Amino acid sequence: MIPAEFDYDVAESGDHALQLLEQHGDEAKLLAGGHSLLPLMKLRLATPSMLIDIGRLNDMSYVRDDGDALAIGALTRHEDVEGSDVLEQHCAIVAHTAGEIGDLQVRHFGTIGGSLAHGDPASDLPTVMLALDAQMVLRSSSGERTVGANEFFTGLFETALGPTELLTEIRVPKLTGGWSYQKFHHRAQDWAIVGVAAVQSNGGASVALTNMGEVPLRASGVEQALTSGSDAATAAQEAAQNTSPPSDPFGSADYRRDLARVLTRRALQEAMGR
Ligand SMILES: Cc1cc2nc3c(=O)[nH]c(=O)nc-3n(C[C@H](O)[C@H](O)[C@H](O)COP(=O)(O)OP(=O)(O)OC[C@H]3O[C@@H](n4cnc5c(N)ncnc54)[C@H](O)[C@@H]3O)c2cc1C
Known part of the structure; x- marks a missing residue:
């Protein structure tokens, strides 16, 4: 696929990038590594009329x-x-x-x-x-x-x-406790079907989920269960609370909810064991 026509300028500094953004407003997009923006432009899901290249800053x-x-x-x-x-x-x-x-x-x-x-x-x-x-x-x-x-x-x-x-x-x-990021994907280089980050904190852990809704989500049910004294396996059962995962050819929403519980248990056990 070929992107729609656009103009291109190279920002020489952060200030220059900001000047160009002011000049072109909503019509412009910053280009960093291009590995998310360019595929969208090729599919014409993004059609900026101006690209401001910040990749050399x-x-x-x-x-x-x-x-x-x-x-x-x-x-x-x-x-x-x-x-x-x-x-x-x-x-x-x-x-x-x-x-x-x-x-x-x-x-x-x-x-x-x-x-x-x-x-x-x-x-x-x-x-x-x-x-x-x-x-x-x-x-x-x-x-x-x-x-x-x-x-x-x-x-x-x-x-x-x-x-x-x-x-x-x-x-x-700076972390003083254990951590874990569990990513479940089809092939090594693929996006996460579901991912879970756990970071140990005083008496519990901060837990967040990849691909379980429209934004990355904090698993607050899991965090509360840990604070109340539940063990990792019990707390992980709350991982799918208040989530709205997508269904796609890689997995249904129910499959993702199950994965979130399993990966959260693994993440907590790894974080607590580090
Ligand atoms: C084949 C493939 C596999 C991938 N697999 C994964 C994966 O497994 N996990 C994963 O997390 N990601 C994955 N990615 C995405 C990859 O990490 C992208 O590089 C990243 O998401 C976007 O970074 P970029 O520098 O390429 O941004 P760009 O594509 O240049 O920009 C992306 C968006 O961010 C804006 N932007 C960029 N920098 C700034 C800034 N400093 N300030 C304000 N706005 C800015 C741009 O205007 C644009 O809207 C994959 C991409 C590809 C092509």
């Missing part, structure tokens, strides 16, 4: 130890997230999950910011960010704001990003 590709938290530049490619020593040491669930995305080519091109901004409920990193209570730093020409992961994902392929905003950085906490 190397100063937005980094992972830094910022004291209490880690800062990840939005243009950090999945491969660099996976290989980050700082993440491996302090928040290894992020590095591990980036290594579970697609295949080598996807990980060479795709960026963490693109994955989050795309707002696909089948993506892996949004779920991990939700379990971690990560903070997204958004910049526009009128200033900067920070949005928690629980408010960032607003609907199917929709986020809190405004049309003239750039996601610049993701801030994740």
Whole structure:
């Protein structure tokens, strides 16, 4: 398939990208790794008349130890997230999950910011960010704001990003407890049919689900059961509460609900055992 006609400009800096966004407004789309946007354009599900290429803004590709938290530049490619020593040491669930995305080519091109901004409920990193209570730093020409992961994902392929905003950085906490990301897929390089992120916290765990609704979901029934003293296997039975998983050729909604319970049990057992 061939995309609809569009103009193209290369942003030379973050400020330049913001200027171009102001200039072109709703008509424009940022292009990072292109591994979600370009397939949509080829199917003509997205028809921006202007592409602003931010893929060369190397100063937005980094992972830094910022004291209490880690800062990840939005243009950090999945491969660099996976290989980050700082993440491996302090928040290894992020590095591990980036290594579970697609295949080598996807990980060479795709960026963490693109994955989050795309707002696909089948993506892996949004779920991990939700379990971690990560903070997204958004910049526009009128200033900067920070949005928690629980408010960032607003609907199917929709986020809190405004049309003239750039996601610049993701801030994740340093972990002191165990973690797990369980991804169930047909082939190694496929999207998750269901995924579960679990991060151990004081007396319980934060648990979030991939592909169980229109946005990544917190499994609050599981979290409450753990806080009330249930063991992992008992708490995991609550995993499908308040979910609305899709049915597709890879699995029915009921199959996904079952998977969510099984994967949550495995995730909790792994997180608690680490
Ligand atoms: C074959 C294949 C398999 C894949 N498998 C998986 C998988 O298993 N798991 C998974 O999670 N993902 C998977 N992906 C998606 C992959 O991770 C994408 O790279 C990622 O979702 C999008 O990142 P990108 O940098 O390519 O973004 P792009 O495609 O360039 O952009 C995506 C969207 O985000 C916007 N955007 C990008 N960067 C910013 C920013 N900094 N600020 C504001 N808006 C921005 C763009 O305007 C666009 O709307 C797969 C993709 C392919 C093609």
